[in-house]
Each structure stands twice: as C-alpha cells, then as structure tokens.
Amino acid sequence: MNGAALCHTLRRAMRLKDAQALVDRCFAGVPEGAARLYEPGDPRFADRPSAVWLEYRWYVHERGLAEIFLKWGRVPPEQSPDTEASVLRVHLIGDSSGLVARARGLIEGGTPAPERILGLFGDDGVGRDCVSFGPTSVTVEQWVRSGPRELLEAERFQSLSQVLAEPDSTPEERHEAVQRLSAEHSERVVAALLGLLQERSSIMALRVLSEWGVVEAREPLRRALAALDPENTADLWALTALDRRLEAWDFMIRGRSPPPVT
Incomplete structure (x- = not known):
C-alpha cells in the first residue's frame, strides 16, 4: 500500500x-x-x-x-x-x-x-x-531543481568568495554573498561556505549546507550552538532545527553505507 x-x-x-x-x-x-x-x-x-x-x-x-x-x-x-x-x-x-x-x-x-x-x-x-x-x-x-545548474562566472565566484573571506565584511554582506553563491550547487561553493564557518558563524551558510546534506557543517554548527547566549531563543531554535536536519542527513547516509568489514 x-x-x-x-x-x-x-x-x-x-x-x-x-x-x-x-x-x-x-x-x-x-x-x-x-x-x-x-x-x-x-x-x-x-x-x-x-x-x-x-x-x-x-x-x-x-x-x-x-x-x-x-x-x-x-x-x-x-x-x-x-x-x-x-x-x-x-x-x-x-x-x-x-x-x-x-x-x-x-x-x-x-x-x-x-x-x-x-x-x-x-x-x-x-x-x-x-x-x-x-x-x-x-x-x-x-526543494530540488531539475537539470544541470550553470556555474557562476569565475570573476563573479571570486568576488563573492572574497566577501566571505574578508574580515571586515558585515553580516549583511556575507548573508547576501552566501545567497548568491548558493545558486551554484558545487564542491567549490561547499568549500567556500565551510571555509566561512571555520572563521565565523553564519546561519545562512548553515541553512544552505543543511539543505544540501553537507554533514561536515555539523561541527561548526555545534560550535555556534555552544557559543550562543541562552537568552537568544530565536537563534537557538533556528540552529537546533538545522542541527536536527543535519542529524537526519547523517542518519540517512550511514543507513546507505555498507556494513563495516569484521
């Protein structure tokens, strides 16, 4: 049935x-x-x-x-x-x-x-x-787009990636850069977003990576949760939900993996 x-x-x-x-x-x-x-x-x-x-x-x-x-x-x-x-x-x-x-x-x-x-x-x-x-x-x-996705032009990709790497960029600038980069679902974008999360927290980057099933994002997400002010219940809810989403991806991936050789 x-x-x-x-x-x-x-x-x-x-x-x-x-x-x-x-x-x-x-x-x-x-x-x-x-x-x-x-x-x-x-x-x-x-x-x-x-x-x-x-x-x-x-x-x-x-x-x-x-x-x-x-x-x-x-x-x-x-x-x-x-x-x-x-x-x-x-x-x-x-x-x-x-x-x-x-x-x-x-x-x-x-x-x-x-x-x-x-x-x-x-x-x-x-x-x-x-x-x-x-x-x-x-x-x-x-949340799945059919067909191949076009790559961003090299100059455009570098410009947006630089915003993420720039220490003086504002949260708003990084948020917009993550949004624009996420139009290209690729390994280089994943690497750029994970690189950002190594330096600073970004709920937008965590949201994108959790949609894509990038379980490597769970470690920086957990750091963000640990550093969060408990009074900030809005971000606490958002980050907790994203952590559960990544946990579900991890559960699915482990379920597809072959059993270990004994």
Whole structure:
C-alpha cells in the first residue's frame, strides 16, 4: 500500500492533533532521522518571542528527507492538541520518490489555494502544491531543481568568495554573498561556505549546507550552538532545527553505507 492510500482526507480546519495524526498516517513506517522538535515540550523555548508554536519532524528514505513543519497559535501548552493548526508544510529535500508520494497524500481532498509565500516574495524557484482545509494551509514544497545548474562566472565566484573571506565584511554582506553563491550547487561553493564557518558563524551558510546534506557543517554548527547566549531563543531554535536536519542527513547516509568489514 502506498503512502497516499494510508492518508485520511479532511475537509475542515485541522486541530493540531488532527494534523499530527494525518502526518503519522501518511508517513507510517518511514524512519525518522532525528528526534522531533516540539516547541511546547522544550522549556528552553518557553520565552521565544513568537505568536506561534512550532513542531518539526524529519523523515528519511532513499536519498531524501521530508521535513515536516507544523504551526499553531501560542496557547498554553496543554491546549495545543485542540488548537487549530494554521500551517502544515512539507519540505522535500534530496531525492526520494517514496517521500514525494507520501507527502502528496497530505494534500488529497484539500481545496487548491494560492501559496502565501508567493504572494509575499514572488516565484523563488521552489515547486509548491498548496491546498486548504478551511483556514488550515497545507503545502508540499520540492526543494530540488531539475537539470544541470550553470556555474557562476569565475570573476563573479571570486568576488563573492572574497566577501566571505574578508574580515571586515558585515553580516549583511556575507548573508547576501552566501545567497548568491548558493545558486551554484558545487564542491567549490561547499568549500567556500565551510571555509566561512571555520572563521565565523553564519546561519545562512548553515541553512544552505543543511539543505544540501553537507554533514561536515555539523561541527561548526555545534560550535555556534555552544557559543550562543541562552537568552537568544530565536537563534537557538533556528540552529537546533538545522542541527536536527543535519542529524537526519547523517542518519540517512550511514543507513546507505555498507556494513563495516569484521
């Protein structure tokens, strides 16, 4: 039985527990590569400045991840299960037709709806299927671009790499340089981003490398977490989520590796 056949169709707004149960059914039997990140259950994030609670999960299969993202109002934690889920989103990263099929089960029976992100930022190149169940938005995002990617011109690559290496560059300049470099998914860009992380932390670089499954980024990420002010709960959440994503990649890679010779 495929993932879609396991899924239950809902035609009304979903409470959090409904959305969680739907994910459970659609991804039944698929291993999770890292522990779930359920914000109300972690006291470190009790004071995170936000109007919403969040939950992340990371399912792994073949050469891909399905990163599940749930959002609902920041009610007292004990009220969360019966609170309406405002967003259920799946980020499909890497390559797994099985995860694609499972994720598509989440949107069966929903009403086609415009993706809110497109209304804010325009077309960012990510493939999206978005439906609604009442006010609950459910989106499947595919973060894989088909076909070869063009290399940046040598002069352009050197210019952007220099921004990362320049000690006096600002965080904003480095952020923009990382964004522009990430248009080219290549070994030289990976090396440039890892080189940046050896000198200073960059959430943008960590985000890109975690999307690409570069598990070598986990060491500098862990250093950034260790150096972080515990009061900075916004960055603590972001870095913890990226660390779990890299943990899931590592789980997947180790699962594909041949057993050691004894």
